[in-house]
Amino acid sequence: MPKAAKSDEQPVLSTEDEEFALHNLQDALSADRRYKASKEELLHFYEQMLLIRRFEEKAGQLYGLGLIGGFCHLYIGQEAVAVGLQSALKGGLDSVITGYRDHGHMLAYGIDPKVIMAELTGRQSGISKGKGGSMHMFSVEHGFYGGHGIVGAQVPLGSGLAFAHKYREDGGVTLAYFGDGASNQGQVYEAFNMASLWKLPIIFVIENNQYAMGTSVKRGSAETHFYRRGTAFRIPGMDVNGMDVLEVRKAAEIAIEFVRGGNGPVLMELNTYRYRGHSMSDPAKYRTRDEVQDVRTKRDPIEHAKTELIEMGVSEASLKELDKSVRATVAQAADFAESSPEPDLSELYTDVLVEQY
Amino acid sequence: MAIELKMPALSPTMEEGKLAKWLVKEGDEVASGDILAEIETDKATMEFEAVDEGTIGKIVVAEGTDGVKVGTVIAVIAAEGEDASDIDTATSEAPEKKPKAKKSEAAEAESGNAKSDGDAKDGMEQLASEVTPAAPEVPDGTNMKTSTVRDALRDAMAEEMRRDDRVFVMGEEVAEYQGAYKVTQGLLEEFGPRRVIDTPITEYGFAGIGTGAAMGGLRPIVEFMTFNFAMQAIDHIINSAAKTNYMSGGQMRCPVVFRGPNGAASRVGAQHSQNYGPWYASVPGLVVIAPYDASDAKGLLKAAIRCEDPVVFLENELVYGRSFELPELDDHVLPIGKARIVREGSDVSIVTYSIGVGLALEAAETLASEGIEAEVIDLRTLRPLDKAAVLESLKKTNRMVVVEEGYPICSIASEIIAICMEEGFDHLDAPVLRVCDENVPLPYAANLEKAALIDADRVTQAVKKVCYRD
Numbered sequence: 047m048p049k050a051a052k053s054d055e056q057p058v059l060s061t062e063d064e065e066f067a068l069h070n071l072q073d074a075l076s077a078d079r080r081y082k083a084s085k086e087e088l089l090h091f092y093e094q095m096l097l098i099r100r101f102e103e104k105a106g107q108l109y110g111l112g113l114i115g116g117f118c119h120l121y122i123g124q125e126a127v128a129v130g131l132q133s134a135l136k137g138g139l140d141s142v143i144t145g146y147r148d149h150g151h152m153l154a155y156g157i158d159p160k161v162i163m164a165e166l167t168g169r170q171s172g173i174s175k176g177k178g179g180s181m182h183m184f185s186v187e188h189g190f191y192g193g194h195g196i197v198g199a200q201v202p203l204g205s206g207l208a209f210a211h212k213y214r215e216d217g218g219v220t221l222a223y224f225g226d227g228a229s230n231q232g233q234v235y236e237a238f239n240m241a242s243l244w245k246l247p248i249i250f251v252i253e254n255n256q257y258a259m260g261t262s263v264k265r266g267s268a269e270t271h272f273y274r275r276g277t278a279f280r281i282p283g284m285d286v287n288g289m290d291v292l293e294v295r296k297a298a299e300i301a302i303e304f305v306r307g308g309n310g311p312v313l314m315e316l317n318t319y320r321y322r323g324h325s326m327s328d329p330a331k332y333r334t335r336d337e338v339q340d341v342r343t344k345r346d347p348i349e350h351a352k353t354e355l356i357e358m359g360v361s362e363a364s365l366k367e368l369d370k371s372v373r374a375t376v377a378q379a380a381d382f383a384e385s386s387p388e389p390d391l392s393e394l395y396t397d398v399l400v401e402q403y
Numbered sequence: 404m405a406i407e408l409k410m411p412a413l414s415p416t417m418e419e420g421k422l423a424k425w426l427v428k429e430g431d432e433v434a435s436g437d438i439l440a441e442i443e444t445d446k447a448t449m450e451f452e453a454v455d456e457g458t459i460g461k462i463v464v465a466e467g468t469d470g471v472k473v474g475t476v477i478a479v480i481a482a483e484g485e486d487a488s489d490i491d492t493a494t495s496e497a498p499e500k501k502p503k504a505k506k507s508e509a510a511e512a513e514s515g516n517a518k519s520d521g522d523a524k525d526g527m528e529q530l531a532s533e534v535t536p537a538a539p540e541v542p543d544g545t546n547m548k549t550s551t552v553r554d555a556l557r558d559a560m561a562e563e564m565r566r567d568d569r570v571f572v573m574g575e576e577v578a579e580y581q582g583a584y585k586v587t588q589g590l591l592e593e594f595g596p597r598r599v600i601d602t603p604i605t606e607y608g609f610a611g612i613g614t615g616a617a618m619g620g621l622r623p624i625v626e627f628m629t630f631n632f633a634m635q636a637i638d639h640i641i642n643s644a645a646k647t648n649y650m651s652g653g654q655m656r657c658p659v660v661f662r663g664p665n666g667a668a669s670r671v672g673a674q675h676s677q678n679y680g681p682w683y684a685s686v687p688g689l690v691v692i693a694p695y696d697a698s699d700a701k702g703l704l705k706a707a708i709r710c711e712d713p714v715v716f717l718e719n720e721l722v723y724g725r726s727f728e729l730p731e732l733d734d735h736v737l738p739i740g741k742a743r744i745v746r747e748g749s750d751v752s753i754v755t756y757s758i759g760v761g762l763a764l765e766a767a768e769t770l771a772s773e774g775i776e777a778e779v780i781d782l783r784t785l786r787p788l789d790k791a792a793v794l795e796s797l798k799k800t801n802r803m804v805v806v807e808e809g810y811p812i813c814s815i816a817s818e819i820i821a822i823c824m825e826e827g828f829d830h831l832d833a834p835v836l837r838v839c840d841e842n843v844p845l846p847y848a849a850n851l852e853k854a855a856l857i858d859a860d861r862v863t864q865a866v867k868k869v870c871y872r873d
Binding site for chain 2: 141143172173174175176177178182183184185186191192193194195196199201202203204205206207208209210211213214232233236237239240243396397398399400401403
């Protein structure tokens with residue numbers, strides 16, 4: 047071993063300013079945690095969250111009927127995350143990428159529930175012509191880049207989307223969602239390093255729903271405070287209550303301002319909870335029914351928004367009407383998804399390559 | 404001796420064009436470099452220059468004529484001392500009838516360029532309608548210069564980067580170090596750090612970033628220092644790049660090029676000496692290219708960068724420094740998915756790619772001295788594979804040997820053999836043999852390494868065996 051050069055100098059520690067640089071976004075959020083939404087805005091968030099929940103409930107039913115096959119990961123309980131974050135993005139400019147639990151992010155982006163549901167049932171009119179399925183859906187038109195089935199892959203891919211924004215100097219930012227499970231993948235840290243080194247305009251969004259499949263956070267992660275995991279790469283972290291759509295929205299604004307300003311990435315941990323199993327075939331042996339029930343009754347993001355709307359003077363009757371219309375939208379999507387034809391057999395051979403050789 | 408001017412192919416895909424305008428008339432003296440005519444292709448109007456000196460004897464195809472097939476005689480130049488008016492166009496040679504598989508520059512040079520093997524036919528109409536020769540990949544009369552494969556690859560990247568701002572190159576040591584194998588030499592100086600990007604040693608991560616950037620609309624060239632290290636990144640190459648277009652129902656493209664040296668180098672041992680051609684060639688959604696010489700390296704890398712699909716571009720370290728003829732064209736782009744006959748022969752076909760081409764040509768020389776004429780086919784693209792070229796050659800020679808610097812099991816060689824069994828059985832006069840590396844991890848010791856790798860001698864022996872001459 048070569049002898050290390052001995053230095054009299056102390057190792058360079060972070061100065062207070064540098065420490066502040068990694069904490070200042072969290073400090074800004076702590077100072078003012080909630081977005082001040084107008085009644086109309088909150089109503090809109092509520093409607094979007096409700097649409098995701100009713101859509102996912104229906105998807106669960108269709109799965110039970112055998113109309114949806116394979117893997118199907120529901121977003122129930124996590125609705126405030128996608129709605130709060132994506133409401134702060136610039137449509138037509140920014141980009142979003144996520145893993146396989148992707149229905150909610152698409153609905154939050156205003157993508158037609160019909161073509162999403164038809165993809166789940168594997169039909170020609172599905173958003174991927176029935177060739178992708180629940181985990182592999184994309185809408186380049188909406189700046190939604192999937193829908194990726196390999197845990198963690200979306201993190202470097204999202205960094206690549208952010209790279210493209212920076213390269214083109216178009217002012218766009220990328221939201222890359224991943225879970226507490228994906229947070230332990232090596233490629234996530236490779237991406238953190240390069241994103242920070244190159245100051246890429248990306249927000250790394252960890253949706254901590256407390257379980258990586260059946261492995262609870264504390265059984266799988268040495269550092270359970272995920273927002274701290276960017277520190278080694280000098281990425282500021284934010285710890286956000288993912289069950290409150292207005293806190294999520296507020297955090298999004300703080301992060302987006304920082305990232306769009308050319309300051310490099312932000313790592314945001316959204317504490318949330320998945321009510322349903324990891325996928326449809328989850329035995330649910332790793333947690334108690336009481337634990338789930340406790341979150342449902344005390345922290346549900348939709349109930350929370352509903353209470354607030356009533357306090358703002360929205361009538362229960364009009365909320366019932368809204369629920370009815372959301373249910374109708376979902377029922378139409380399900381009808382469409384059931385009645386659309388399967389892809390033509392010729393589709394087997396299309397879209398393998400773009401060009402002819 | 405009168406010189407025929409033939410309709411040139413002005414792009415790799417051009418089959419016919421419009422003779423828009425003659426800029427000379429019969430009786431005009433022309434010198435090399437003079438612009439003779441304007442020719443319109445589907446993409447652009449190009450100027451057609453004289454390569455030879457002389458007097459325009461006869462203009463055969465009038466200006467304004469549409470759909471003039473490549474190779475059609477459009478005018479005749481009388482050489483010095485020849486009377487232009489004596490030239491009888493009716494006796495002029497017909498454009499060459501070429502095999503469907505495109506003929507190589509090498510083969511063309513051997514056959515004496517303009518030598519015709521077709522029947523002499525009267526009248527241009529007949530010629531144009533009945534004979535549709537494949538466009539030569541490099542137009543006749545193109546000036547050639549000598550270039551190493553390394554420089555040809557660099558020039559391909561530089562030209563595409565000048566042409567399209569979306570193209571950039573990233574990888575380990577591609578910028579300030581000038582490339583671990585000097586393939587990116589000079590690019591940083593010309594294009595700056597925005598477009599020539601050094602990455603940390605983090606293959607999985609930067610392959611993902613490159614793939615994501617392609618999804619986001621850019622045209623990344625991701626260099627792997629060698630393809631051995633791309634094993635760390637193979638998930639993004641296959642799961643992210645290759646499958647997205649299909650999974651998205653054709654919505655989301657991924658026009659990325661993954662390139663770098665592949666195959667055995669020299670004395671670097673088992674972990675640094677593997678041919679991944681068969682691995683990637685088995686994956687739907689990928690294009691896999693493995694060129695041998697400088698012209699193919701340049702023309703195919705340019706095509707790969709422009710291609711809308713994800714491309715794995717496999718180079719070979721041992722070939723980087725070899726020099727070859729390289730056409731001096733402003734835009735030398737070659738077709739993906741087409742094999743090339745690098746040497747014509749009638750007794751046996753040797754199908755190969757990458758560094759195997761050199762060994763096959765060496766073996767073919769030896770065999771020729773013993774009276775066996777081997778046809779050497781360079782596959783160039785491994786996916787999609789040019790089955791037609793393989794079967795066409797088999798039909799002609801009825802015997803085949805596949806030469807591949809790589810493992811024999813589940814190889815390109817085994818695929819070629821399967822194709823011959825399934826679709827060429829009636830043309831086989833002997834079993835197809837493969838010459839591949841030994842089925843062991845590559846050893847370090849010089850003698851063991853030599854024993855493990857293919858060489859020309861093994862090719863010669865295998866050919867003699869299929870020719871029943873051993």
